[in-house]
Amino acid sequence: MKLIAYAIAASALLFTGLKTSAQEISKAELQVNGLTCSMCSRATETSLKSLSFIEDITPDLNRNVFVINFKKDQDVNLDQIKNKVQDAGFSIGDLSATIHFNQTAIDEKGLAQLDGTVFRIVNAKSKTLNGPVVVKVLDKDFISSSAFRKKAAQLKVDSYATGKEVIQGKETRVYHLSI
Secondary structure: HHHHHHHHHHHHHHHHOEEEOOOOOOEEEEEEOOOHHHHHHHHHHHHHHHOEEEEEEEEEEOOOEEEEEEEEOEEEEEHHHHHHHHHHEEEEEEEEEEEEEEEEOOOOOOOOEEEEEEEEEOOOOEEEEEEEEEEEEEEEOOOHHHHHHHHHHHHHHHHHHHHHHEEOOOEEEEEEEEE
């Protein structure tokens, strides 16, 4: 009986909320597809800077990459970053982020929770993450279409196609990551 109560309590802690605090995601490297000139880069940068949780952005025009630093004590929403890139008329080719984990458990399915955000770590199961870890977001519209199709064939989990999974009876956003 004690084991069942522990499992229920752990599940409740694991799957609540949907955002990650900026204290956990400190920076990201965002590669943007479709940029052909400095005006395109500037439009994307301006769009991203409208997000309240972004501290500063450093563009690298040679690689079509933006290094983004996040403000402390504010929630970071990766989907909003994706939307701002798309609003500027471009697409994400790659998004890598440095996430600071604090003894964060990954269960046997690869699911982990950090400050209310649920992650499926596709290349790690049944382990604990601690300290800064660079992760790559593998979800649709965070990588190229061809890379997404290839990864979908490999993963074969319903949540990968939709980005959502029913957890404790509630549809929850799940980010798919590799470490």
